[in-house]
Structures are given as C-alpha cells and as structure tokens.
Amino acid sequence: xxxxxxxxxxxxxxxxxxVTLSCEQNLNHDxxxxxxxxxxxxxxxxxxxxxxxxxxxGDIAEGYSVSREKKESFPLTVTSAQKNPTAFYLCAxxxxxxxxxxxxxxxxxxxxx
Amino acid sequence: xxxxxxxxxSLIVQKGGISIxxxxxxxxxxxxxxxxxxxxxxxPALLIAIRPDVSEKKExxxxxxxNKSAKQFSLHIMDSQPGDSATYFCAASxxxxxxxxxxxxxxxxxx
Numbered sequence: 001x002x003x004x005x006x007x008x009x010x011x012x013x014x015x016x017x018x019v020t021l022s023c024e025q026n027l028n029h030d031x032x033x034x035x036x037x038x039x040x041x042x043x044x045x046x047x048x049x050x051x052x053x054x055x056x057x058g059d060i061a062e063g064y065s066v067s068r069e070k071k072e073s074f075p076l077t078v079t080s081a082q083k084n085p086t087a088f089y090l091c092a093x094x095x096x097x098x099x100x101x102x103x104x105x106x107x108x109x110x111x112x113x
Numbered sequence: 114x115x116x117x118x119x120x121x122x123s124l125i126v127q128k129g130g131i132s133i134x135x136x137x138x139x140x141x142x143x144x145x146x147x148x149x150x151x152x153x154x155x156x157p158a159l160l161i162a163i164r165p166d167v168s169e170k171k172e173x174x175x176x177x178x179x180n181k182s183a184k185q186f187s188l189h190i191m192d193s194q195p196g197d198s199a200t201y202f203c204a205a206s207x208x209x210x211x212x213x214x215x216x217x218x219x220x221x222x223x224x
C-alpha cells in the first residue's frame with residue numbers, strides 16, 4: 001500500500017519541550033515537504049527537501065528544524081523557539097521532474113500547553 | 114507576486130447545484146495549477162490539475178476553467194452532493210516544484 005504516513009495523529013507537549021514529528025513515504029519520491037495549517041488558513045511551507053542530505057527553508061522556517069538522511073524519511077522537529085507551535089502539520093512528497101503533484105499524509109495535530 | 118488569491122472564503126450550495134470557486138495569480142512563471150480537497154482532520158487530496166496550455170479540464174463532476182490572459186482559474190463542481198462538503202484549496206507552481214496555496218474555500222452542500 002503506497003503512501004505517506006505521519007505519526008502520531010495527535011501529539012501533546014508542554015511548552016519549552018522540543019518535539020519531533022515523523023513522516024515516511026514509500027512512493028519513491030525524491031522531494032518531501034512540511035506544511036503548517038492553522039484554522040481557517042491555507043497551507044504554509046515550513047521546509048522542503050528535493051534530495052537526500054539537502055533541504056531548504058520555506059516561508060515559516062523559524063523555530064523548526066528538519067533532516068533528510070534517507071529518501072523515505074523527513075522528520076520535523078518543533079523546537080522551543082517556535083512561539084506558537086499548536087497547529088496541524090502536514091507532510092507531502094512529490095517527484096522532482098514535474099508536474100510536481102504533491103501527495104499529502106494524514107497530518108499530525110500538535111497541541112502545546 | 115507569489116500569492117494565489119482564492120474566493121469565496123465559504124460557500125453554501127443546494128444539492129444538485131453548481132459550486133464555483135475562483136483563484137487568481139500574478140506570477141506568469143506558474144505553469145501548474147492543482148486543486149485539493151480536504152475533509153476535516155485529514156490531509157488534502159489532489160482532486161484535479163491543469164497546465165496553462167489548455168483552457169479547460171474535466172474529470173467527472175469536477176471541471177477546471179483556466180484563463181491565461183486574465184491569470185485566473187476556477188473549479189466548477191457540477192451536481193454538487195453533500196459528500197462534496199469539504200475545504201477546497203487552489204494552488205500554483207512554477208518549475209521550482211514549490212506549491213503556493215490559496216486560503217481555502219469551505220463548501221457546504223445542503224441536502
């Protein structure tokens with residue numbers, strides 16, 4: 001069953017703690033993306049990676065970090081420096097040769113109190 | 114110039130009616146325009162997409178109309194059904210592969 005998995009579905013953390021969100025894909029896609037979605041808003045790009053061991057900041061990278069050590073995996077760490085981390089986080093993947101159809105995982109809802 | 118503006122923010126349609134959602138962009142380098150459907154608590158799912166070399170693309174009850182000169186594109190849902198009630202996002206991409214998303218439209222189809 002090909003697709004993107006994100007775990008866990010719900011995550012609760014105390015303020016000041018770092019937390020890592022998992023994203024795995026078995027679509028053999030080179031590119032992977034992390035988005036943040038807030039209620040009533042569109043998707044905002046946090047980080048993206050087009051190849052293993054390389055990644056670029058998106059529009060709202062401050063307070064987040066990523067790694068891309070394997071093609072299948074692109075974990076996102078929400079650090080204590082992120083001022084408003086409570087949100088719905090979505091991971092996506094795509095090919096890099098166009099037409100850049102991005103396929104999304106089911107998302108992780110992070111609540112920080 | 115990187116923005117994609119989507120309207121309306123919310124839409125209520127009667128069952129069997131036509132739902133129309135509009136998007137506009139400025140960046141003429143955009144060459145791929147997908148629409149995504151998202152149900153509450155789920156990830157967005159690719160619904161239909163168009164490239165600027167065609168003016169219309171139809172898949173079942175879903176049609177994208179594209180006006181390159183006006184830099185606008187729209188999603189039409191024919192014979193709207195209660196199961197179509199969801200949030201719809203338009204997006205645009207250039208050869209960078211990065212998608213720029215509209216703000217979303219929440220569609221409610223009343224039975």
